[in-house]
Amino acid sequence: xxxxxxxxxxxxxxxxxxxxxxxxxxxxxxxxxxxxxxxxxxxxxxxxxxxxxxxxxxxxxxxxxxxxxxxxxxxxxxxxxxxxxxxxxxxxxxxxxxxxxxxxxxxxxxxxxxxxxxxxxxxxxxxxxxxxxxxxxxxxxxxxxxxxxxxxxxxxxxxxxxxxxxxxxxxxxxxx
Amino acid sequence: xxxxxxxxxxxxxxxxxxxxxxxxxxxxxxxxxxxxxxxxxxxxxxxxxxxxxxxxxxxxxxxxxxxxxxxxxxxxxxxxxxxxxxxxxxxxxxxxxxxxxxxxxxxxxxxxxxxxxxxxxxxxxxxxxxxxxxxxxxxxxxxxxxxxxxxxxxxxxxxxxxxxxxxxxxxxxxxxxxxxxxxxxxxxxxxxxxxxxxxxxxxxxxxxxxxxxxxxxxxxxxxxxxxxxxxxxxxxxxxxxxxxxxxxxxxxxxxxxxxxxxxxxxxxxxxxxxxxxxxxxxxxxxxxxxxxxxxxxxxxxxxxxxxxxxxxxxxxxxxxxxxxxxxxxxxxxxxxxxxxxxxxxxxxxxxxxxxxxxxxxxxxxxxxxxxxxxxxxxxxxxx
Numbered sequence: 001x002x003x004x005x006x007x008x009x010x011x012x013x014x015x016x017x018x019x020x021x022x023x024x025x026x027x028x029x030x031x032x033x034x035x036x037x038x039x040x041x042x043x044x045x046x047x048x049x050x051x052x053x054x055x056x057x058x059x060x061x062x063x064x065x066x067x068x069x070x071x072x073x074x075x076x077x078x079x080x081x082x083x084x085x086x087x088x089x090x091x092x093x094x095x096x097x098x099x100x101x102x103x104x105x106x107x108x109x110x111x112x113x114x115x116x117x118x119x120x121x122x123x124x125x126x127x128x129x130x131x132x133x134x135x136x137x138x139x140x141x142x143x144x145x146x147x148x149x150x151x152x153x154x155x156x157x158x159x160x161x162x163x164x165x166x167x168x169x170x171x172x173x174x175x176x
Numbered sequence: 177x178x179x180x181x182x183x184x185x186x187x188x189x190x191x192x193x194x195x196x197x198x199x200x201x202x203x204x205x206x207x208x209x210x211x212x213x214x215x216x217x218x219x220x221x222x223x224x225x226x227x228x229x230x231x232x233x234x235x236x237x238x239x240x241x242x243x244x245x246x247x248x249x250x251x252x253x254x255x256x257x258x259x260x261x262x263x264x265x266x267x268x269x270x271x272x273x274x275x276x277x278x279x280x281x282x283x284x285x286x287x288x289x290x291x292x293x294x295x296x297x298x299x300x301x302x303x304x305x306x307x308x309x310x311x312x313x314x315x316x317x318x319x320x321x322x323x324x325x326x327x328x329x330x331x332x333x334x335x336x337x338x339x340x341x342x343x344x345x346x347x348x349x350x351x352x353x354x355x356x357x358x359x360x361x362x363x364x365x366x367x368x369x370x371x372x373x374x375x376x377x378x379x380x381x382x383x384x385x386x387x388x389x390x391x392x393x394x395x396x397x398x399x400x401x402x403x404x405x406x407x408x409x410x411x412x413x414x415x416x417x418x419x420x421x422x423x424x425x426x427x428x429x430x431x432x433x434x435x436x437x438x439x440x441x442x443x444x445x446x447x448x449x450x451x452x453x454x455x456x457x458x459x460x461x462x463x464x465x466x467x468x469x470x471x472x473x474x475x476x477x478x479x480x481x482x483x484x485x486x487x488x489x490x491x492x493x494x495x496x497x498x499x500x501x502x503x504x505x506x507x508x509x510x511x512x513x514x515x516x517x518x519x520x521x522x523x524x525x526x527x528x529x530x531x532x533x534x535x536x537x538x539x540x541x542x543x544x545x546x547x548x549x550x551x552x553x554x555x556x557x558x559x
Contacts, residue, residue: 005383012379013317028324040331041356044338067483073249106252106344111352112483120338155356 041153044120046100047109049142056143061117063091068109068118076102077109096142100126101135116160122152197225204233208311208544211554215531215543222539227532234558242518247273247348247485250518255342257522258556260300263292263333264498266346271427272494272505273348277487280477285350286429287470291363292336292345293496294459294466298370299329300499301452301459304551305377308449311548312390318380325373328366335359348485349477360467367463374456381449391446395534395546398443405530409501409523410451411550415443421497428496433462445549452551486511500524500551520559524552 020026030037051059064081080095109118121144128134150157203214212233218226238257242250254269255262267289274281281289306322330340335356337345345352381387397407402415412419420437422430438454440447489511495504501523508517527550534546 002385005385005388009380009384012376016321026324028327040335040338042336042338042353043334071246071249071483073245073252104252104342105339106342107338107352108248108252108344 039122041155043122044105044107045124046103046105046121046126046137047098047118047142048121048144049096049139050117050119050146050149051143052146054145056140056145060092060143061115062093062096063115063117064089064093064096065114067112067114071108071112073106073108074102074104076100093139096139098137098142099135100137101131116164119149119153196220202543204230208548209554210307210548210552213547213552213554213557215547217535217540217543219540222541224535224538224540224543227535227543229528229531231528231554231557234554236559238559239518239520243515246513247487247515248482250515251346252342252344255344256555257520257559258498258500258503258524258553259341260303260553261296261499262341262343263296263345264496264503266343267293267428268494268496268498268503269505270346270348271496272492272507273487275494276490276492276507276509277348279349279480281350282474282477283471284354284473285475285477287466288351288355288475289346290428290430290433290466291463291470292333294463295329295332295363295366297459297499298456298463299326300551301456302326302373302377304548305381305449305452308545308548309381309387311544312387314386318377321373321376321380325370328369332359332363332366335362347476347480347482349480351475354475360470363463364467367460367467370460371457374453374460378453381453387449388446390542390545391449391549392442392444394445394538394542395448395549396442396444397530397534401530401533402443405533406526407501407530408526409497409499409551410455411448411501411527413437414440414447414451416441421495421502425495427494433465435462445545448549448551484513486513491517495521498523500553500556501527520556522556522559524550524554524556525559528552528557 016026050061052061053059064079066079066081069075069077069079076099078095078097078099079093082090082092082094084090105120107120110120126135146157146161149160198219200217200219201214202217203209204212206213209215214230214233216226216228216230217224236256238253241253245253251266251269254265257265273279302322303319303326306319309318310316333343333345334340336359337343337352397405397411397415399415399417402412402417407415408419408421416439418437418439421427422435423437435458438451438458440451487509489509491506491508493504493506495502497503502521503523504521506517506519506521507515510516531547531550534550535543538546
C-alpha cells in the first residue's frame with residue numbers, strides 16, 4: 001500500500017515525541033546555565049601554570065626552558081626569561097603569555113613539559129569584553145595553585161605528586 | 177518506483193551549451209553543501225546539463241604546515257581534516273609514521289584504536305544519515321535523533337581524550353593515555369543500546385515512499401566508473417565492488433575480528449544510504465568482539481620519544497578505512513624533526529571527482545541528495 005512506509009515513520013516520530021515526556025533516555029536537553037552536566041575528569045580547555053605552596057612567585061614550577069614555546073603547534077606561547085642585575089639568566093619566567101584566541105587546546109605543551117609545570121584547565125566560560133587583551137593571558141592570570149589542580153583533576157594530580165615525590169626521594173638518596 | 181522521468185538529457189559533456197540554458201551558482205553558503213562548497217550548474221529547465229564543482233574556500237595550507245612543524249605537532253592538525261572523525265585521522269597519521277619508523281604498537285593500544293575507530297564510524301554514519309534525510313526534505317527531526325545518539329559517543333570521546341571532536345588522542349606507538357575508570361563499561365553500554373536506534377532508523381527510512389522516490393535510480397555509478405575514478409569506502413561498495421581496506425590491508429588487528437562487508441547492487445543514492453546502516457551493524461559486531469577481548473597492559477610504546485622525534489630517512493604511505501573511504505598519509509622523511517613531504521589522500525576529495533557524472537540528467541533538487549550521499553566534509557576536501 002502506498003504511504004504505509006510514511007505512516008510507520010510517523011509512528012516512530014510520535015513514539016519519540018510522547019516518549020520524551022516520560023523516558024529519561026529521550027530527555028537529553030540540559031537547561032544550561034541553571035543545570036550543568038558533570039564535566040569529565042580528562043576534559044581540557046586552556047593551559048595554566050602550576051605553583052607549589054602559597055606564593056605564586058616563589059613556588060612557580062616553570063623554569064623558563066621554553067620547550068613548550070618551541071613545541072606549541074600554533075605558536076601561542078611567549079616566554080621571556082628573568083635575569084638578575086648582572087644579566088645572568090635565572091630559572092624563572094619574566095613574561096609568560098598565552099594567547100588563548102590562538103590556542104587550540106591540543107595539550108602538547110603539557111605532554112612535553114619535563115617539570116609538570118603546565119597543565120590544562122577546565123574553565124570554559126571565558127567570554128571577555130573585547131577580543132584582544134581579554135584573551136591574552138599573562139603570567140599573573142595563568143598562575144594557579146596545586147590545590148586548584150587537585151580540585152579539578154584529583155586522579156591525575158595525585159599521580160603527578162607521587163611521581164614528583166619519588167623523583168625527589170631518588171635524588172636525595174643519590175646525593176647522600 | 178519512479179515518480180518523475182529521469183535521464184531526460186543524455187549524460188554527455190558538451191563544451192558549448194546550446195538552447196535555453198540557465199547557469200546558476202549553488203553555494204558556497206548553501207545549507208545543503210555541508211560547508212563552504214560551490215557548484216556552477218547549467219540547467220535546461222530543471223535538468224542538470226553541466227556541473228562544475230568549485231572548492232578551496234576552506235583551504236588552510238594543511239600540507240605545508242605539516243612540512244614546517246615537528247612530526248608530533250601535525251597530530252592536532254589532522255583532527256581538523258575531517259572534523260567528524262578525528263580519531264580515524266589520528267590513526268591514519270600515526271600508522272604512516274609507525275610504518276616509516278618501524279614502531280611497534282602495544283596490544284591494548286591496538287584494541288583501543290579499533291574501538292575508537294569503530295565508534296567514530298558509528299557516529300559519522302549516524303550523523304550522515306541525519307543530514308541526508310535533512311537534504312531530502314525531512315527537516316530536522318531524523319537529524320535530531322541521529323545527533324542524540326552521536327552525543328553519547330562524543331561523551332565517551334570526551335571522557336577518554338578530553339575533547340569531543342578535536343581528540344588528538346593517538347600517538348606514534350600507541351595512544352596518549354589509558355582509559356579512565358569505568359570507561360569500557362560505559363562504552364559497552366552505549367554499544368549495546370545502539371542497535372535499538374538502528375532499528376528505529378530502519379523503520380524511518382527503509383520503506384519510506386518519499387525517500388525511495390527521491391533516491392532510487394538517482395546518481396547511479398557503475399562499478400567500472402567507480403573503480404576508474406578511484407572511489408573508496410561506502411561510495412565504492414554501493415556500486416558492488418568488494419574493497420574494504422580492513423579486509424584488504426588488514427591493518428592494525430582487524431584480521432582478528434569477524435565481520436562482513438556489505439555490498440550494494442545498483443550504485444544509486446539509496447544503496448549508498450543503506451550501505452551506511454548496514455556498516456553500522458557490522459561496526460557494532462566488531463565493537464562487541466573488541467570490547468570483550470581487550471587485554472590489560474601499556475598503551476604507549478615506551479621506546480618512542482615525545483620530544484625530538486626523528487624517524488629514519490625514507491618514505492611511508494599508511495592508509496586506513498576511514499568512515500568516508502581510504503584515508504592515507506604519504507610522508508617523506510629526511511631524518512629531520514619535520515617531514516620533507518607531507519601529503520594527505522583524503523577520501524572525500526577523491527569521491528567528489530565524479531560529482532558531474534552522477535548529476536548529469538537529474539533534476540536540480542537531486543544534486544543535493546547526490547552530494548549528501550557521497551558524504552563529504554569540506555575540511556578534508558580543501559585541507
